[in-house]
Amino acid sequence: MSLLEVSGLTVHFATDDGPVEAVHGLDLSVGAGEILGLVGESGSGKSVTGFSILRLIRPPGRIVRGSVRLDGRDLLTLPEEEMRRIRGARIALVPQSPRTALNPVITIGTQIARLFELHGDLSRRAAWNRGIEALDQVGVPDAARRMGQYAHQLSGGTCQRVMIAMALASSPQLLIADEPTTGLDVSIAARILGLLRELGTRTGAAIILITHDLGVVAETCHRVAVMHAGQLVETGTVRALFRQPLHPYTRALVRSIPRIDREVALEPIPGAVPSLLHASPGCRYMARCPHALEVCRKNKPSLDVVEADHRVACHALEANRAAVA
Amino acid sequence: MALALYVLRRLMSVIPTLFGVTLISFFLTYMLPGNPAQVKAGPLATPEYLAEVERQMGLDQPMWVQYGRYVGGLFRGDLGESAATGRPVLQDFTQRLPATLELTLASLILAILIGVPLGVLSAVHRDTAIDHVGRIVGVAGVAMPTFWTGLLFIYVLFYLIGIAPAPLGRLASGLTPPTAITGLYVVDSLLTGNWRTLWSSLGQLALPAATLAFSVMAPVARMVRATMLEILQSDYITAAWAAGLPRRRVIYGDALRNALIPVVTTLGVVFGFLMAGNAVVETVFAWPGIGNYAVTALMTKDSGPIQSFVLFVAVMYVIVNLIVDLLYAVVDPRTRLS
DSSP states (O other): OOSEEEEEEEEEEEETTEEEEEEEEEEEEEOTTOEEEEEOOTTSSHHHHHHHHTTOOOTTEEEEEEEEEETTEEGGGSOHHHHHHHBTTTEEEEOSSHHHHSOTTSOHHHHHHHHHHHHHOOOHHHHHHHHHHHHHHTTOTTHHHHTTSOGGGSOHHHHHHHHHHHHTTTOOSEEEEESTTTTSOHHHHHHHHHHHHHHHHHHOOEEEEEESOHHHHHHHOSEEEEEETTEEEEEEEHHHHHHOOOSHHHHHHHHTSOOSSSOOOOOOOSSOOOOOBTOOSSOTTGGGOTTOOSHHHHOOOOOEEEETTEEEOOSOHHHHHHHHO | OHHHHHHHHHHHHHHHHHHHHHHHHHHHHHHSSSOHHHHHHOTTOOHHHHHHHHHHHTTTSOHHHHHHHHHHHHHTTOOOBOTTTOSBHHHHHHHHHHHHHHHHHHHHHHHHHHHHHHHHHHHHTTTSHHHHHHHHHHHHHHHSOHHHHHHHHIIIIIIISOOSOOSSSSSOTTOOOOOOSSSOHHHHHHHTTOHHHHHHHHHHHHHHHHHHHHHHHHHHHHHHHHHHHHHHTSHHHHHHHHTTOOHHIIIIIIIHHHHHHHHHHHHHHHHHHHHHHHHHHHHHTTOOSHHHHHHHHHHTTOHHHHHHHHHHHHHHHHHHHHHHHHHHHHHOGGGOOO
16 A cells, blocks of 8 residues: 555636636556656646645645545545644645745745754754754755844745755655646756755655656656646656656657657647536547547546556547557 | 824824814804804893903904914814803813713724624625614614614603613712823722712713714614625635634634724724714714714804814814724734835
């Protein structure tokens, strides 16, 4: 059994025109020490999935079905107070846009030290010193002085390091990193990813890396789960998925990665993520798919195993294999 | 040093504003119907005597000359003389100012103590009963004029139920004011340990302060609510939830601390409302402050007190807004001069 097992997760957002199915019947698992890349376009439901695991979906959003098991215990049925004690302690979040994720009127030191007080049961003074150490560990230069500063006085990269230090304050078993490198320049982004990778190895924490960037996934992750319109369309090891992307959407994503070593024209994926209001009962990729069949209209394809640890949800598998070959 | 320079520059920039205020208040008073010389001379004065008094008061001079005299007097610290009391306005003001300050401060504190939690609760429990009640109370506070709420409070709490004291000034009759230290009866009686006076002054203060606070509580509560709603959606609050911080701490610590920044800004405006509201509320409750003094003066075209009141409110407004701007740097580290 894996550390985290998500099964059948379905999240709805109520709107005036009816519920929007942001995530539909999602199955996911991550083992200790593993880095899973959760990939998809904007609006594919990857962040909603991340927040559902933390049970931080707020109205009008609602988790309607499914289970999220951490070490076998279903988080979705826990009382709120118990869930609160899991947040930050056993599952931590590295948020998108680190600069706005830090409270602008509270010093960095207070924000990080209080986590050690809360989760590590340390005295105020000891927590402060642990805070300095933690910043040191993630490579924040001049950590002691940074503690007295505010978010607006730090660079974006430093803010993200601070966020990572905060997420690790309680040595969580699972780290959810939501687009941790958005808005950072390439070299800083590479260092942040390196840091995450190193931390995964060192602490044995599982990491879910939410991103739209397959390049980031190739560099950082062990396994990938590709989401489209709230559904998982393909999952497998990074190696399998890049070598043999079987779902037409994955293939399109792989083909849209710019490459410096080959002279290939980038191919944009036609169409947009379909509306999830009154979503069709069939395959949600159908409208954008070059291989769409009649069956795709009515039946939602199930996530089938094609080889060890590589699963695809597509009716037109044969056409896909031919396309890859 | 930079701070002192900033304050100085701000104060200098106010001079034209204050000049304009004297101009407007002077001419508005000048246009008022009525003759202050008549008040001073008494109803039975002969036309000759009245003309004599007018000449003494300088009322026979052209308007510009009168204005020049008024401004000239201001530079010497002379606010003119009240025709009604026959004393220098400055002297009347100094005597009455503590009453006004006590009432204004009490209502400001009350408005914050009620308005801020009400705003927070309305935001946290958005679209529930608490939010709706908050909205109704807020609209009522803004919509009902203070002279009316004041009378309503007196009618219900003093006349019908009888739990409030008679609306006649700052202390129950028979009690002597506490030794003047700050001039604020509540503070002074507390400092001198005079419990009976303290209790009486608190009782007298309760209704007028509540009346004033009720009128300005709504803007405070609405501002807190709007900012809280926005802040509760912010990334750093999501991050705080995700870090497992206790609910109370997230809402009243992380979120409220940010929500107070725009509230500090509104306080400047709120203070302006309070100063204006004072004139009416002091009259309703026979509160011996400068608002009451100015309203009485207005009835008789007693120009000295009126102009001085207007000028005083303008100066207070400027000072309070300067304090607000300085406070800003305290509550929001992003605006600190570095």
